[in-house]
């Protein structure tokens with residue numbers, strides 16, 4: 170039993186627990202990896218698709234997997250619903266018809282909370298308790314292939330217990346989630362959707378609209394795409410997110426999104442007015458206000474949009490350099506999550522973008538590469 174659980178008697182080898190994960194994709198798979206192999210813990214995965222269940226086991230993400238909801242749910246102590254938002258309510262319905270272990274906790278990881286939490290309140294869950302959850306980290310990637318033990322580390326994990334949920338039940342879930350190393354924040358479901366709509370869902374919509382706008386211009390001139398390699402590519406990363414996952418999120422948060430889009434239109438119209446009036450001071454003021462607020466954002470904390478830590482290394486343009494850097498990092502046991510050659514500057518032979526999931530890895534990599542005389546910048 171690892172240190173962080175020594176004071177929690179409910180989880181130990183003589184009192185084993187079963188955790189069922191429905192939908193072992195990016196988030197379900199990452200949670201499964203946090204739980205699997207802990208003493209006294211059994212992790213079972215569920216998918217509607219047999220080939221997917223075989224893949225979950227073959228990749229070592231779960232102990233076993235099944236296509237039967239009833240089999241996965243039977244005697245489970247914790248049930249994590251990790252399917253797209255549009256499917257969550259069906260799963261809650263199906264579980265409400267099954268004989269679940271009395272006192273078990275059902276939770277979800279959906280990016281919106283009000284609809285699923287209100288749906289669960291309406292049902293009698295036969296002695297089970299529903300607590301909404303949202304791990305606020307992820308990436309534009311999807312599927313179990315993208316799952317990682319470290320995905321949620323240092324991220325916020327929001328829980329939205331309904332009124333009347335006992336402290337002790339919330340406490341049990343919080344204890345279990347310590348294995349993710351995320352920071353728990355509790356709020357109500359409606360407030361969650363307002364805030365997350367603004368800081369995550371709206372930026373995803375803006376990124377998609379921006380990319381589509383530029384793609385339109387590119388149809389008549391290929392140079393748009395070629396020159397968009399640097400900053401544009403970085404700020405629009407989230408436009409590559411899974412279309413079905415995001416269709417569900419935006420529809421589920423529809424009312425909030427409609428208001429946010431109207432507010433966004435007002436902000437953009439303000440810019441258009443300032444340009445029309447050639448109001449330089451007004452434009453500068455917009456940048457000043459934004460810069461002031463942005464400087465108050467938490468520094469380099471793992472958050473919704475920036476869930477990776479990156480640095481850039483200028484490299485001489487010769488074959489083998491990528492392998493050399495990857496080997497140096499590997500020998501120092503620094504976990505590199507991605508390595509990419511980018512060609513955004515004409516004045517240096519090449520730039521490598523190194524991505525890490527932990528800020529400690531970024532710090533160690535930067536120090537190591539600088540000591541090896543590489544030019545490293547953030």
Ligand SMILES: NC(=O)C1=CN([C@@H]2O[C@H](COP(=O)(O)OP(=O)(O)OC[C@H]3O[C@@H](n4cnc5c(N)ncnc54)[C@H](O)[C@@H]3O)[C@@H](O)[C@H]2O)C=CC1
Nearest residue numbers: 192193194195196251252253254279280306307308311312
């Ligand atoms: N992608 C992200 O960065 C984050 C996503 N979330 C939420 O996590 C949930 C899962 O998202 P991801 O793990 O990103 O997606 P994913 O596509 O990686 O995983 C989804 C899982 O659900 C299964 N699934 C898909 N359609 C299904 C259906 N119709 N019926 C049953 N199972 C189905 C898939 O087989 C897969 O195992 C979503 O509710 C999403 O809103 C929460 C935080 C971050």
Ligand SMILES: O=C(O)C(=O)Cc1ccc(O)cc1
Nearest residue numbers: 280306307308309473474475
């Ligand atoms: O890729 C990113 O940076 C994200 O924003 C990931 C993300 C997607 C959905 C969520 O509900 C939470 C986080």
